[in-house]
Amino acid sequence: MQIYKYVIKISKFANMKKITSIFLLIILSFSSCESDLDINSEWEEVTVVFGLLDQSQEKQYLRINKAFLGDESAYVMAQISDSLNFLPQNLEVKIERVSTLGNVLDTRILVDTVMLKDSGTFASDNNIVYTFDTDDFLKEDKLYYLTITHKNTGNIVSARTNLIHELELMSYFNNPNFKMGFYGISGDFTSSSVEWSHSKNAEMYQLTMIVNYTEYGITDTVIKSIQKDFPLIEHDGSDEYIQQISGEGFFNFLAYNIKKSSTVNRRINDIDFSLSAGGGDLQTYMNLNIPPTGVVQERPIYSEITNGYGLFSCRINKLQENVSITTTTKEAISNHLDSLNFIFP
Template sequence: MKRISLSILVVISFFIVGCETEVELNDDYEFNSYVFCLLDQNADTQFVRVNRAFLGSNSADDMVKYEDSINYKSGDLNVEIIDEGNVIRLEGDLVSKEAGYFNNSDYIVYYTTAPITFSSADKLYELRVTNNLTGEVITGKTSLIDNLTLNDPNPNFDVSFIRNCSEEGYCFGRSFTINWRSSENAVKYEVTLRLVYDEIDLSTNDTIVGKYFDFYVGANSNTRANSGTVMTVDFSPELFYTVIGRSVETPPNTVKRLPRVEVLIAAAHEDLSLYIDATKPSNDINQNKPSYSNLSNGIGLFSSRNYRNVAQKQLPFNPQSIQKLIESDLTKHLNFRTN
């Protein structure tokens, strides 16, 4: 039996995930296509990646070294997104690939800056990839995910990671909760708290505005994929300060000011959630995993996500939380200042 092997590097939520899939086929020598696209109405550019999946009598080790085994050439494909009858034709752009196991020739990524808009949970976008050499057409459809509503922390107030301890003054809060309402079509949610600050070089008085560090909070799921369900994730404020203290760099002769946070939530469409589950590493002895594709006449995924700062602005630390940054043994070496 011959084996088809393919590999693609994709961005899921705000992580880079390497996905490797193997599919066994009995057919004679042929090429298949692997397509990956995630629509996000909050992104200024939408991308589509199309690769060849090779099948032949030579070993996979030999075939991955040849460009035409895994990449299409300019002009081979016509890639379009259809928005209620409006056809958006995507442009191709060459992307450089680092040297590695696979052929490292430049490959084409298709993109459009045309706006992608959410009007209802039932509205469908269609992806159409036409092979100009064979006439074969790959299609897929997806709906979008509406923007989420953040309940807590309240965007109208400064954030507090501190509680009042009568004997000790101010100490870390026992827990910090992020609370939002689910959106239709979304199943998986991943939450990141982004610490944003300004850094000043005291020798030159130059200021770098908007340096940041991302703290992964956690994930939650809503298998019903409905809207309005209250979703929460919690974390320890003391752990947050601990990770900041261990991870944020402090160049010599610098101070930091104006700490604030963004609440970043990535919501994954049901199809994307199924794809993630099908491609994640298996911890079982049985390594034969089911594959997942929602495309017609091709392999891969056309789905959507919604990724943005759900607070819609940067939320300042309250004075007590800033003072804890300055005085705590966990973070005092970072040189945060109030002015």
């Protein structure tokens, strides 16, 4: 069986709409299975699950779908929502908080809701996801057991995950006088860095930089942003991690991602940093979905779902907003990127 190859960034998992698109592509891949599972030979209930618990989000989401069952083309069946979705009234979906001794401490019953999806290959009506409010249910030192019961058949699909402990960014972000610089008073580029401590149960990290600027047009003023996702960093046993940002790279990032204009003026504002971390099962899943470069295109399917397929793991996000930029850097942006019409002061 071959699962659809898709390049995924940890940060993308914060957006359920993007998760939906990725997840449905995975379901479509079941149509290309040749040996491990023949879903057209005899009816079989095949459940595909995708969920990531993240205590930094207000709501938790879970996708539960079925593989294509029938003799039609998978692309034809993808347009029919009944081919993708189980009837919510036929499922009981619950997540239990469990102590390290195995005692059930609390339970959440997930409710179904419909989430908007862009039109395309897959049916956009009845795009069903299952959700619950985070509240104080997610505790970083507990285990979480997912159970999906198919009421009509008695079939039970299950999985478990832990949570990633809270992320801790470098302490000097807490200093109100701290400023990040990429150009020195000597007239040379300088590097800056973002550092963080390892969080328990995290197996990979990814830093995202969002540069905010104001654009002054003839009739309006708009605050805009550009975003850079740095490469994944896998946990190697270290206690501390660092992402270097070179001055030259920062200036090139602005030059390549902001359109030249002679009709607007711009002013650089500040930087937001978003640090995302993923659990071990998510790391394995993403590594298996790296696009193949050799002759062999087939990859082993990965699933840690009991009696089903998919992924149930954890992620967490830490946002550091409004990091100031040094005056020297702002002036250099105005001088060296003059085609972008940045003004100073």
